[in-house]
Amino acid sequence: MPRRTMVEAIRDALDVMMGRDSRVVVFGEDVGYFGGVFRATEGLQRKYGTSRCFDAPISEGGIIGVAVGMGAYGLRPVAEIQFADYMYPGYDQIVSEAARLRYRSAGEFTAPMVVRMPCGGGIFGGQTHSQSPEALFTHVCGLKTVIPSNPYDAKGLLIAAIEDDDPVIFLEPKRVYNGPFNGHHDQPVVPWARHPLGETPDGHYTVPLGEAAVRREGNAVTVLAYGTMVHVAEAAAAETGIDAEIIDLRTLVPLDVEAIERSVRKTGRCVILHEATRTSGFGAELSAQVQERCFYHLEAPILRVTGWDTPYPHAQEWDYFPGPERVGRALRTVLEA
Known part of the structure; x- marks a missing residue:
């Protein structure tokens, strides 16, 4: 079974779903040509074209608003907010539009969308690149909130989130994105530590939300x-x-x-x-x-x-x-x- 980092597992989940379902669209700041600041979308634009994976302006409110419209139209957008710290300009769209669309339309419209956000510490980003705002989403009726801890779960949960008919906030902890982590920041991996480079099956599978x-x-x-x-x-x-x-x-x-x-x-x-x-x-x-x-x-x-x-x-x-x-x-x- 292939061993992947969490970033690789997330990229593979997006690749699997874009290949299976033409309605899946990936976009956000620098996610297209550049492949994302953490390379989670690297190669997807080259493989699926600029209409399926594309860059968005630096406007989080615009990114989320477009995703809501896409979902209501019948697409399954996966929008990336470059850091969870940047989501505040888009928070009104998440709460007032995405979370409430099914209820306020009596089920006529839904928002089958995923908002991916790197969260937490790990890069010495301080106050503007290391926040963990999960509680702000768990308080909002109509949203689902997911935070994986390892590559296997990251891929399976992301596929399940993309297939879900309601909006999902998908928070990705940066400190376990790209390599071994044993609970400390300055010590090598020891035998009892769980290794974030984990076995992750190819193809489609889900981890239930x-x-x-x-x-x-x-x-x-x-x-x-x-x-x-x-x-x-x-x-x-x-x-x-x-x-x-x-x-x-x-x-x-x-x-x-x-x-x-x-x-x-x-x-x-x-x-x-x-x-x-x-x-x-x-x-x-x-x-x-x-x-x-x-x-x-x-x-x-x-x-x-x-x-x-x-x-x-x-x-x-x-x-x-x-x-x-x-x-x-x-x-x-x-x-x-």
Whole structure:
């Protein structure tokens, strides 16, 4: 089975779907001739032509608005926002048009579109290239929000998103785009680390939206994570030796609450992990879900390990984002409670 990076898996998913379905159109800033700033669309314009893969002006509102119109017309657009940090000018189109089109038209029109956005840290991009805005989308009825952690899931989830009849926000964590990552920024890959260069089948397959995955089975504590933080959680569990069960949510909306409930009822403890700022982050929703569903099974308070509630200078990226040491402290705290 071929081994691909996440960028290669995403490119392959786009290639597969453009080959299978002439309605699939890929566009955004620099995605055509240049192949995207991270090369996720490299070669697609050459293969499918400028009417299927093309560059858009620097206008995020225009990009999303065009995608909504394409979807209503019957196409299946995949729009790229170059960095998730740039999506704010297009947020009104996402919320007011894409998310509401099915409901406000009583089902007469839909917006079968995907908005791809690189998110999170990994390039020392600071305040304008490293944001994790997933909570802004999970709060909006009518949107689905996906964040893969590995190449296999990235390809399968993206194909499922393109085939979905409603708008999907597809957030791609930059730190696991192009190579090995073991939870740290300055250490080589070690044998127990999950390698982001993963086996990814050729051709068409899907990973269903709304299904979490157990990345590591355990009985002492449940760790809920997604994207890059899945690898940080694995590093922390390995370094501390704690018997943690790591749940990769994969899809935030729809959320696999059954998988979360099964795990927390088994372990009796829960640590929630994400890169985004703490206040009103998606971890708050996860904490509420766990408390409502598993209160009588909990043996310790639910803990969150997150980014800080402050912007951060470029050079302090690795202090800002949760690492294995911070996660390890949280794991030990809930076990000692």
